[in-house]
Amino acid sequence: MYLTNPTQQTAVTTADRVFEQIQHAIVEGDIPSGSKISEPELAKRYQISRSTLREALNRLEKCHLIERKANVGSRVVDCTIEGLLELYITREALEGMACRQAALNMSDMEIADMQAMLKAHGQTQELKDGVAYYQEQGDLDFHYKVILCSHNKQLIDLICGQLYHLVRMYRCQFGMNSPRASRAFNEHSQILQAITDRDGELAEMLMRRHIAASRKNIEKKIAEQNLLD
Amino acid sequence: MYLTNPTQQTAVTTADRVFEQIQHAIVEGDIPSGSKISEPELAKRYQISRSTLREALNRLEKCHLIERKANVGSRVVDCTIEGLLELYITREALEGMACRQAALNMSDMEIADMQAMLKAHGQTQELKDGVAYYQEQGDLDFHYKVILCSHNKQLIDLICGQLYHLVRMYRCQFGMNSPRASRAFNEHSQILQAITDRDGELAEMLMRRHIAASRKNIEKKIAEQNLLD
DNA sequence: TAAATGAAATGTGTCGACAATTTTAACTTG
DNA sequence: CAAGTTAAAATTGTCGACACATTTCATTTA
Secondary structure, X not given: OOOOOOOOOOOOOHHHHHHHHHHHHHHHOOOOOOOEEOHHHHHHHOOOOHHHHHHHHHHHHHOOOEEEEOXXXXXXXXXXXXXXXXXXXXXXXXXXXXXXXXXXXXXXXXXHHHXXXXXXXXXXXXXXXXXXXXXXXXXXXXXXXXXXXXXOHHHHHHHHHHHHHXXXXXXXXXXOOOOOHHHHHHHHHHHHHHHHOOOHHHHHHHHHHHHHXXXXXXXXXXXXXXXXX | OOOOOOOOOOOOXXXXXXXXXXXXXXXXXXXXXXOEEOHHHHHHHOOOOHHHHHHHXXXXXXXXXXXXXXXXXXXXXXXXXXXXXXXXXXXXXHHHHHHHHHHHHOOHHHHHHHHHHHHHHHHHHHHHOOHHHHHHHHHHHHHHHHHHHOOOHHHHHHHHHHHHHHHHHHHHHOOOOOOOHHHHHHHHHHHHHHHHOOOHHHHHHHHHHHHHHHHHHHXXXXXXXXXXX
């Protein structure tokens, strides 16, 4: 599988296709963070005209993967510590609210689906001690589902359509394999319980804590690493 | 003055200029909400080529003023009640967090500036009973300033660069002239006090209440209007 | 040698034309 | 007359070329 974002619609035009390819290359770091983008070069590499490439670049800019300056050109965004922390702050606000809305708006069937998913994740974790799996795909699956279940188009677009591209980029480039997997699973369970109880306030609070915990974990690692320098 | 968004950078290219013109036309309703956009027609009206127009359309899509479907075309976004409420929910989350960050990150000078601005607003209000002014420009000024003072690029871009175009559009098209002006001023004062005290938690809570109050005010009006039908 | 100037080279912005798709309209058929 | 089919018109997507701005680099000058 190539894409994990559930809001990503299937590519119909060539600009769509190239957008996905470049997006993947940026997220994975094949096109390095902070590097300048040469339109003629990329157009040649992907065998398309510059117009089509520029269409793709516009979409990359929309999900904050590149930045453009008039008459100067495009750069892949820098992956900085500050940027990462700002991203987590923003996620805390948006996903917290999405979680509250999910608690208020989810259908009973959607809740049942989610419980099933979490149960499956739990078994996977027990059986294979699937730490690596859970923190990658499982965590994303859970968060995506909560956001979609907020049934708020504005929130869904902002988070899934924009923020999460950056989230995945940072995960790849900073190689985040923290040992928070089992704790994250427990936190997910708590959140789902609050949603099941239709307790929007608690659901938001738990989701915010969940994300804040990740952020603090990162901050701690940074601090430790700074001691070694 | 034409533009109020402080993050909007001066137009250097023709696409920039046309973007601003169309943006203005959409926000003001000169190009009606929900209407289809004809590329050839608009290109002719603004005396530019379709490529340049499409560049402008891409930016309009970035701030959620139009929606595009592949091989079909662009439409101006619909102004619906649901959309408006979703927008306020999102604002509550984002601006609440921005306000918390502002309380934590603002410099003392920025706080002094803000106090001066609010004091000026208060006098204007007293002197001219400037209800109309305050709810339009003054309210926007205050919110913009808080957001910018969060010093969080992610938040600033999401709110000022995207959400607030929609906010202004809804304000224009739904003709929001609610009698919340003096209450809003008081709420702003409370928020600034919390910021001055560096109380991030309270600042966020007050900002969320402030925005939620606007939302509930709208919901009430809708309900009243529905009784007349 | 370092700073300033100017020209060449590279890169971005804009244009008009063609290709591919969708929409419209006319026409056939039941 | 309604529904389905087909052809024409209109619209969007893509392309290559040119105009303009920026960057690079060689040359001049203090």
